[in-house]
Amino acid sequence: MSLPSTQSAVRFDHHGGAEVLDLVEVPVPSPGPGEILIRNVAVGLNFIDIYQRTGLYPLPLPSGLGKESAGVVEAVGEGVTRFKVGDRVATATAPVGAYSQFHLMPETAAVAVPDDISLEVAAAVMLKGMTAEFLVNRAFHVKQGDEILLHAAAGGVGLILGQWAKSLGATVIGTVGSEAKAELAKAHGSDHVILYDREDVAARVKDITKGRGVAVAYDSVGQDTFEASLASLKRRGTLVLFGNASGPVPPFDPLRLSRGGSLYVTRPTLFDYVATVEELDASAAALFAVIRSGAVKVEIGQTFPLAEVRQAHEALAGRKTTGSTLLIP
Structure with missing residues (x-):
């Protein structure tokens, strides 16, 4: 033809x-x-x-x-x-x-x-699945026993990443914007779900992890969630910023990472991981x-x-x- x-x-x-x-x-x-x-x-x-x-x-x-x-x-x-x-x-x-x-x-x-x-x-x-792959395997290596924070847990990447991280033995704390999305996130790997517009995300994370904080926060939202993501990390925790759904993160003083517990922040893109x-x-x-x-x-x-x-x-x-x-x- x-x-x-x-x-x-x-x-x-x-x-x-x-x-x-x-x-x-x-x-x-x-x-x-x-x-x-x-x-x-x-x-x-x-x-x-x-x-x-x-x-x-x-x-x-x-x-x-x-x-x-x-x-x-x-x-x-x-x-x-x-x-x-x-x-x-x-x-x-x-x-x-x-x-x-x-x-x-x-x-x-x-x-x-x-x-x-x-x-x-x-x-x-x-695109969403290979993004999840490099996020859980390479940008940060999720392993058995890790506690992780996943923003937009009911989104395209979130639903895949939540399941993938769960299969690796992680405890997944997801954030969503509605009760319906909370149910969807729970059905796709999230052990705990936080309604980000009704609850203090960092406080809930610390409560869920008994004060420890998470090993990694996966943040594709950006401006609206950056502060909560940083505040949710445990000592030497990693913030992986991979999107800006709410707008770009404002400039910040790297000294904050030291004061927060020797934290790491990375801003990866898929295309550098499938180059x-x-x-x-x-x-x-x-x-x-x-x-x-x-x-x-x-x-x-x-x-x-x-x-x-x-x-x-x-x-x-x-x-x-x-x-x-x-x-x-």
């Missing part, structure tokens, strides 16, 4: 709110050397998409959007050896442009999707393994047609979503 000449894709030419996103018709690209053309079956929605749309993480404009998708290889360029036409693949790294029917990618930026993992699950979990093909394949393999084992169950909370991309962004930014959100081209 021959490929169409045009496709529907999301584009924007200036930074701003969800209203800057437009669904337009663009040419279907042809793969060059080392590239593959993917027909997207499902596309994952992530906070990094919002950061790029608003300009917090600015992109050269005009631009497409989206890093996470899963689909089928429709064409390959010269010299491609990792994949062939018909292979099931998923992506979670640059270049952006996954909000589209077809997506051109370097072969080194895609991974093979095992036959026992659906493409919808792959699209829902690649090589070997790292990418290893992270994806670890992710697929925990899904296959049943230790991590993927929660697809909501789906939107690609044409409703603005509504999808508004729902995610407004913290009205649970689990993973998919766009369907």
Whole structure:
């Protein structure tokens, strides 16, 4: 079957709110050397998409959007050896442009999707799941007996990370914004749940841990939770900041880390942990393994047609979503 000449894709030419996103018709690209053309079956929605749309993480404009998708290889360029036409693949790294029917990618930026993992699950979990993988295994090595704090425990990364950390023997303390999200977090690894807008998070953490504090706090919220995260750590504890859902953390004096108990703060990004093909394949393999084992169950909370991309962004930014959100081209 021959490929169409045009496709529907999301584009924007200036930074701003969800209203800057437009669904337009663009040419279907042809793969060059080392590239593959993917027909997207499902596309994952992530906070990094919002950061790029608003300009917090600015992109050269005009631009497409989206890093996470899963689909089928429709064409390959010269010299491609990792994949062939018909292979099931998923992506979670640059270049952006996954909000589209077809997506051109370097072969080194895609991974093979095992036959026992659906493409919808792959699209829902690649970026968030590999993020959880490096967070629990490498940014901080979670081990049996650790007590951890997990903000946004009912979000896309939170539901995966909570289950993964629980499977490693950790006690997971999750924070959420509603009773419904509390139940979801409890069903996905959280042993204790704190309603962050009704309770003093740090005080509750110290109460739960009998004054010890947590070994690590995973914080994707940023500005609104930074102080509570620092105050929740035990001596030599680690704060892993991996998002800014409420805005960036203000500058702070590093001397506070000494006064707080020789604390550590790191601001990692997935792309530095899957910088090589070997790292990418290893992270994806670890992710697929925990899904296959049943230790991590993927929660697809909501789906939107690609044409409703603005509504999808508004729902995610407004913290009205649970689990993973998919766009369907």
